[in-house]
Amino acid sequence: MMGKRILLIVGGGIAAYKSLDLVRRLRERGFSVRVVLTEAGSQFVTPLSLASLSGQEVHQELFSLTAEARMGHIELSRDADLVVIAPATADLLAKAAHGHANDLASTLLLATDKRVLAAPSMNLRMWLHPATQRNVATLRGDGMLFVGPGDGAMACGEYGPGRMAEPLEIVAAVEAALAGDTTIPLPFAKPGPLAGLRVIVTSGPTHEPIDPVRYIANRSSGKQGHAIAQAAAAAGASVVLVSGPVTVPDPAGVNTIHVETARQMLEAVEASLPADIFIGAAAVADWRVGAALAEKLKKGASGPPTLGLVENPDILATVASHAQRPRLVVGFAAETEKVIDHAQAKLARKKCDLIVANDVSPATGVMGGDANTVHLVSKSGVETWPTLPKAEVAQRLVAQLAARMGEGGA
Numbered sequence: 001m002m003g004k005r006i007l008l009i010v011g012g013g014i015a016a017y018k019s020l021d022l023v024r025r026l027r028e029r030g031f032s033v034r035v036v037l038t039e040a041g042s043q044f045v046t047p048l049s050l051a052s053l054s055g056q057e058v059h060q061e062l063f064s065l066t067a068e069a070r071m072g073h074i075e076l077s078r079d080a081d082l083v084v085i086a087p088a089t090a091d092l093l094a095k096a097a098h099g100h101a102n103d104l105a106s107t108l109l110l111a112t113d114k115r116v117l118a119a120p121s122m123n124l125r126m127w128l129h130p131a132t133q134r135n136v137a138t139l140r141g142d143g144m145l146f147v148g149p150g151d152g153a154m155a156c157g158e159y160g161p162g163r164m165a166e167p168l169e170i171v172a173a174v175e176a177a178l179a180g181d182t183t184i185p186l187p188f189a190k191p192g193p194l195a196g197l198r199v200i201v202t203s204g205p206t207h208e209p210i211d212p213v214r215y216i217a218n219r220s221s222g223k224q225g226h227a228i229a230q231a232a233a234a235a236g237a238s239v240v241l242v243s244g245p246v247t248v249p250d251p252a253g254v255n256t257i258h259v260e261t262a263r264q265m266l267e268a269v270e271a272s273l274p275a276d277i278f279i280g281a282a283a284v285a286d287w288r289v290g291a292a293l294a295e296k297l298k299k300g301a302s303g304p305p306t307l308g309l310v311e312n313p314d315i316l317a318t319v320a321s322h323a324q325r326p327r328l329v330v331g332f333a334a335e336t337e338k339v340i341d342h343a344q345a346k347l348a349r350k351k352c353d354l355i356v357a358n359d360v361s362p363a364t365g366v367m368g369g370d371a372n373t374v375h376l377v378s379k380s381g382v383e384t385w386p387t388l389p390k391a392e393v394a395q396r397l398v399a400q401l402a403a404r405m406g407e408g409g410a
C-alpha cells in the first residue's frame with residue numbers, strides 16, 4: 001500500500017479528534033494523506049493540526065482561487081486512490097445521498113471517480129433515524145463503502161450505535177477497499193480508452209542554473225507535452241504533468257507540477273510513481289553546471305569563465321529501469337540529423353517501449369511551433385506520420401498507447 005493516496009474528508013463531528021490519529025496511522029503505513037476539512041469540521045479540529053500530521057496543505061474552500069490554480073476540485077477528487085470520510089456526519093451522508101455540491105467536501109464526493117469509504121459518527125438517534133438509514137441504503141447502492149459505526153458510550157453521554165470506528169479499524173477498511181477495484185465506473189458515460197489508468201507526462205525544457213540570474217535552457221515550448229497530457233486526460237486517464245518552465249497554460253483536468261531543473265523533474269516523476277504509462281516529452285538538459293554559483297558571476301580581468309558541465313540524471317532511462325516501471329515507457333527523441341537511426345539507438349539504450357522521434361532542425365519550425373512531423377519507433381518497426389498539429393499528434397499517440405495497453409503491454 002506504499003505510496004497510495006488517500007483523500008480524507010473530515011466532517012463536523014465530535015469524533016474528528018480521532019481523525020488526527022487516523023492520519024498518523026495511515027502515514028505510518030506509507031499512505032499519503034490529503035485532507036479536506038469541512039467548515040463544521042474546523043470547529044472541532046484545526047487545519048494546522050491536520051496539516052502538520054498529513055504534511056500537506058489542508059483544503060477547506062471550494063472557491064479558493066489559489067488552490068484552484070494549483071489543483072482544482074476535480075483533480076483533487078480524482079488524484080487519490082481512495083476517498084475516506086471520517087467522521088462522516090449525518091449531514092455529509094445526506095448531502096452525498098442527494099447529490100448536493102454546495103461546499104468543497106460534497107462537491108468532491110460528487111465529482112470523484114474513486115471509491116468512497118465512510119466512517120459514520122453521530123448520536124444514536126441521528127444514526128437510527130429513518131432519514132439517515134435511507135441515505136445510507138442509497139449510498140450503499142451507489143457503491144459507497146462503510147466502516148462502523150460501532151456500539152458504545154458516546155461523547156454525548158448516551159450509549160448505542162453511532163460511535164465512529166477506531167482509527168485502526170478504518171485503516172484495515174482502507175486496505176481492504178484498496179485491494180478491490182477503486183475506480184467507480186460511470187453508469188451513464190462511456191469510459192475513455194485510458195479510463196482507470198495513471199499517466200505521467202513530462203513537458204517543456206529544463207533550466208539549469210549557472211548563477212542566480214543565468215541559466216542554460218533550450219527552445220522547447222512544452223506545447224507537445226502539454227497537448228499529450230490533455231489528450232490523455234480527455235481519454236479518461238488520471239494525469240500528472242511534470243512541466244519545466246513554459247509559457248503555455250496548465251491543461252484543464254490535469255495535475256500539473258512545475259519544476260525548473262532536470263533533477264527536480266526526476267524527483268517529481270519518481271514521487272508520482274506508480275503509473276501505468278510514462279511519456280517523457282520534456283527536453284531535459286543533458287548537462288548542468290557542476291558548481292552553480294551562489295553569487296552572480298562578474299565580468300573580470302581573468303576573461304570569460306569556464307562552465308564545468310556535469311551530466312544530468314537520465315529521467316527516461318531511470319523510469320524505464322525503475323522498480324515501479326510503468327507498463328509503457330515512451331520517450332521523445334529530438335534530433336537534427338539521422339532522426340530514425342538515433343531514435344532506434346535510443347530505444348535500445350534506454351530500454352523504453354516506444355520513441356517518438358522528430359526532426360527539430362531550425363528549418364522544421366518544430367521547436368516552439370504548432371505542428372510536428374513524427375516517426376514512431378518501436379521494436380516492431382517505424383511508423384511515419386504526416387505533418388500534423390501538435391494536438392492531433394497527441395490524440396493519435398494516446399490512441400496508440402490505449403491500443404497497446406489493451407493488447408496487454410508494449
Ligand SMILES: Cc1cc2nc3c(=O)[nH]c(=O)nc-3n(C[C@H](O)[C@H](O)[C@H](O)COP(=O)(O)O)c2cc1C
Nearest residue numbers: 011012013014038040041089090091092121122123
Ligand atoms: C458539539 C457538536 C457535536 C456534533 N457532533 C456531531 C456528530 O458527532 N455527528 C454528526 O453527524 N453531527 C454532529 N454535529 C452536527 C454537525 O456539526 C452539523 O450537522 C454540521 O452542519 C455538519 O457539517 P459537515 O457535515 O459539513 O461537516 C455536532 C454539532 C455540535 C455543535
